[in-house]
Amino acid sequence: MIPLLLTAATLATGSALVQADTLEKIAASGKITLAYRESSVPFSYLDGPSKPIGFAVDMSNAVADAVRKQLKKPDLQIEWQPVTSQNRIPLIMNGTVDLECGSTTNNTARGKDVAFAINHFYTGTRLLVKKGSGIKDYADLAGKNVATTTGTTNLQVLRKYSTEKNLNFNMLFGKDHADSFLLVESGRALAFGMDDILLFGLKANAKNPDEFEVVGESLQVEPYACMLRKDDAGFKHLVDGVIGGLMKSGEFEKLYTKWFMQPIPPRGVPLGLPMSPQLKDNLKALSDKPAV
CATH class of the missing domain: 3.40.190.10 (Periplasmic binding protein-like II)
Known part of the structure; x- marks a missing residue:
């Protein structure tokens, strides 16, 4: 036993x-x-x-x-x-x-x-944005609203990067990944920082996948x-x-x-x-x- x-x-x-x-x-x-x-x-x-x-x-x-x-x-x-x-x-x-x-x-x-x-x-942290937003990398988000999901390692990674690069992200938090995606979809945030694979998955299942793109270097693996x-x-x-x-x-x-x-x-x-x-x-x- x-x-x-x-x-x-x-x-x-x-x-x-x-x-x-x-x-x-x-x-x-x-x-x-x-x-x-x-x-x-x-x-x-x-x-x-x-x-x-x-x-x-x-x-x-x-x-x-x-x-x-x-x-x-x-x-x-x-x-x-x-x-x-x-x-x-x-x-x-x-x-x-x-x-x-x-x-x-x-x-x-x-x-x-x-x-x-x-x-x-x-996987690593990247950014999901609306096409045509002008956001291509993290520096483009200086002083802007950036979404991520509560309780994730990405939150810590983004905060650390923002502090080190003096970008002053205004962080908004979704209760889950769908909620964080909605912050970008509704225009409340310019980007959603999360594991790249999850961003690709959310994009593929969006109402209009072609409206979004995943940008930025991977901050960590x-x-x-x-x-x-x-x-x-x-x-x-x-x-x-x-x-x-x-x-x-x-x-x-x-x-x-x-x-x-x-x-x-x-x-x-x-x-x-x-x-x-x-x-x-x-x-x-x-x-x-x-x-x-």
Whole structure:
């Protein structure tokens, strides 16, 4: 039997004892709770009112299948839990969510509170703007309104860059990526600073994709990885085994082609984004190394 371990997680709402052994928790409850994002295209987003889809959702489902096999519970249920940039880490820590695969950056600061699986994507902060806005790079935004999403690493990156370059961005914050995109679409902000892949995804699914463009150099390169509770070697081994297995077998590349190169729901527009050199390297390295 897998040993039952307890750990304390202190959150904004108080303290709660949480099972560090996720597989024991799942076996006892008969369900696995997977997180999804509502607008992190193409990783995790909604296709209709309550149907999460995406590259990371497919990986989450693969993990759930592996849990069914390991626990010998073919009737194991999946419960999908929506999360935001702000609450995703607390919901992992307090046991509400067992696994979050989406557009979460694996970095050392977050690694103090949660664990990360093998990195499954690499991205950097760029800008989404309206065509004809005259915005081509960060210097064009000096003293102007710049949107980003609350609870993201991009917020910190943009603030640091603005301070270092004396650009004095007036930062506006969306509660999620769709909300931040709306700030640009409605003209309240001139640019939305976010991971470039998410900007391409939002652009592809906009009402009028040709009205927008992604500009500016990439300010940093950071890895995305699935997030789980700390000090749970058994569950991390299982999740890493699933993702590493997909990478070794070639199934990961098929999933990548499906979500990044081919037409995707809901508008059937392809992102047309080939795999980065960093990700190609990690198909062999299978690294969970965080960003600094």
